[in-house]
Amino acid sequence: GYIFAVTGESMEFRKLRLSDREPYERLKENLPDITGWEYSFDVLWIWDVRESVEVCCGADFMYLMSVSRGEKVFYPPLVADPADTGRAVDELAAYARENGFPFRMFGINKALLPYIDTEKYAAEADRDSFDYIYSAEALMTLTGKKYHSKRNYITRFKAQYSYEFRAYVPADLAAIEALYDRWTTESDHETLRLERSAILRALKFCEALGLKIYVLEVGKELIAFSVTALDARGVAHGIFEKGDTRYEGVYQMINWLTAGACFAGYSVVNREEDMGIPGLRKSKLSYYPEL
Numbered sequence: 001g002y003i004f005a006v007t008g009e010s011m012e013f014r015k016l017r018l019s020d021r022e023p024y025e026r027l028k029e030n031l032p033d034i035t036g037w038e039y040s041f042d043v044l045w046i047w048d049v050r051e052s053v054e055v056c057c058g059a060d061f062m063y064l065m066s067v068s069r070g071e072k073v074f075y076p077p078l079v080a081d082p083a084d085t086g087r088a089v090d091e092l093a094a095y096a097r098e099n100g101f102p103f104r105m106f107g108i109n110k111a112l113l114p115y116i117d118t119e120k121y122a123a124e125a126d127r128d129s130f131d132y133i134y135s136a137e138a139l140m141t142l143t144g145k146k147y148h149s150k151r152n153y154i155t156r157f158k159a160q161y162s163y164e165f166r167a168y169v170p171a172d173l174a175a176i177e178a179l180y181d182r183w184t185t186e187s188d189h190e191t192l193r194l195e196r197s198a199i200l201r202a203l204k205f206c207e208a209l210g211l212k213i214y215v216l217e218v219g220k221e222l223i224a225f226s227v228t229a230l231d232a233r234g235v236a237h238g239i240f241e242k243g244d245t246r247y248e249g250v251y252q253m254i255n256w257l258t259a260g261a262c263f264a265g266y267s268v269v270n271r272e273e274d275m276g277i278p279g280l281r282k283s284k285l286s287y288y289p290e291l
Contacts, residue, residue, distance in 0.1 A: 011095055013054035013065055018045065018208060020055055020062070027062050027078035029232065031112070036131055037272050038075050038107030040237050042209045042229035049197035063092060072096070074105040076112060085115035093121070128276035132289040136236060136263040139287065142256060146288055150252050157249035161218045165257045168213035168225065173203060175222035176215070183242050191275065199240055202227045212262050216243070216254050223247050224254040234267035241271075251283070 024041045028034055037043045044053060044064070052067040060080035066073055074096075077088035089105065096103040106129070108116065113123065142150050157163070168176075180199060184192050206213055209229065216224040224243035230236050241258070243250035263269060268290070274281040 011056050011063075011091070013056045013063075015051055016045070016048060016053040016055050016064070018205070020057065021045070021209075023057060024062055024078065025232065027060075027080065030080055030082055031076075031078070032082060033109050033111035034231065034233060035133055035235055035268060035270055036076075036107050036109055037237060037270055040229055040231055040235075040270075042211065042231070043237055043239060043272075044075070045205065045209065046202045046227075046229075046239060047194075047198050049194060049201055061088065063088065065092075068106070071104065072101050074103075076105065076107050076109075082112070082115055085112055086117060089116050089121065129273045131273055132271045132284045132287075134269045134271065134287055134289050136234075136259070136266040136269050139255065139259040139269055140263050150256070150287075153249035153252035154256055157247070157253045161247065163253075164217045165261075166215060166217075168203070168206070168215055170203075172215055172222060172225075176203065176225050179222055179225065179244060180242055182244060195240075199227070199242075202239065211239075212258075214254075214258055214261060216250070216257065218247060224250050226254050226258040228258060228262045230262065230266065234265075236263055236266045236269045238269055238271040255287075 021041045028039055028041075031039060034040075048066075050067075054065045056063045056065075061084075062078040064075040064078075066075065074092050077085060077092065079085060079088050092105070093103040103121075108123065116123075138147075142154075176199070177196075180196055184196075202209075202211060203213065205211075206227075212228040212230060214226050214228075215222050221244075224247075225240070226238070226242075227240040228236060228238055238258070241251070241254055243254055245251075259269075271284060271287075271289075274284055
């Protein structure tokens with residue numbers, strides 16, 4: 001097999017396991033910036049519905065590889081010393097070359113770029129994959145003129161509906177599936193089946209991952225739900241948020257209630273990318289991301 005420069009071991013990949021979460025989180029602590037979703041084990045695990053994520057790991061490194069649009073891709077390498085990032089990228093590029101596929105890596109952020117030879121590798125921005133990063137405090141308080149319409153929606157929702165906001169319990173599963181299937185009639189993006197499977201995966205592994213899942217009910221009807229992962233160093237990930245738009249203000253309400261329940265003590269919230277979907281982009285921009 002290919003010989004590492006950093007570790008001196010053969011590079012062998014295997015399927016990602018839930019038990020990889022602990023070493024992943026430990027190594028991630030060495031990274032200068034972990035706001036991207038590519039740096040969240042929980043997000044990677046939830047979206048790995050096809051079990052295509054593979055890992056190669058040792059005591060002081062973890063390399064992850066997956067498949068996107070039919071091509072193998074790597075995630076940013078986790079190494080004990082960020083100064084080894086460049087060498088790790090070189091090793092993965094060599095591995096790709098020796099195994100006959102193009103070298104591509106998702107999610108390298110600006111904090112890691114100084115460790116990588118940018119003359120050797122072309123770094124390109126992909127607008128459809130940009131993460132939306134928000135101030136946690138801003139989402140909790142919605143203060144200021146720019147959030148005036150959001151507050152109005154919430155006020156009208158409170159006046160119009162008698163609602164309950166509570167933590168998810170397994171008995172909610174069927175209602176969440178039914179809500180998602182109703183919601184899909186309003187959307188036509190190509191990842192719907194994948195997203196549905198990812199939501200079910202989040203519900204299945206919510207305890208093991210420590211996810212925060214909440215539901216919003218009016219009467220006895222479940223009309224919205226949210227899935228949040230609380231990460232290290234003040235980063236929260238808003239992974240899913242779905243609502244029944246027959247209830248005016250449902251999205252503003254679930255967003256605000258989730259923020260109040262989850263984001264205290266956190267500095268930023270990553271609500272992931274918009275995948276180039278115009279309606280989703282408009283919605284995410286309406287909350288004024290910081291990045």
